[in-house]
Amino acid sequence: MWEQIRLLCPLAQPEQILLDFEKGAINSFEHVWPNTVVKCCFFHLTENICCNLQAVGLQSDYTHNEELAMRIRKIPTLAFALPADVPDVFCQGAMNLPLRLR
Incomplete structure (x- = not known):
């Protein structure tokens, strides 16, 4: 997806982006724009903690x-x-x- 966006906007050089905690999305974004600061959403941080509580049986x-x-x-x-x-x-x-x- 990020590569498609880059093709549509070849001059785009985002300074930062706000993503959820999806590791695949973060990795793929950093591959396309390695110099962009990736920040993650606080709401998704709390959701991620809840999911991990369930995953480890707590x-x-x-x-x-x-x-x-x-x-x-x-x-x-x-x-x-x-x-x-x-x-x-x-x-x-x-x-x-x-x-x-x-």
Whole structure:
């Protein structure tokens, strides 16, 4: 799809694009426009976390354990941290998660 768009708009050099967390879309976009900054949608970040909870079998724990749910709901706040602070902020949050989630 991105290659078709590039054919239609050969002079286009987007500075940035907002995508969901579809890895295939991100990879294919970066292949066509490697110098464009790819940003991902906050809504889709939260949706991705929910999908991963289901994929690893934690949906029931999330639903029935309010403390766990509160901690998991804090994960998207990493999107608001300065890039240099993300590892420290993540580690601080990870230390409060149950061992099986670290």
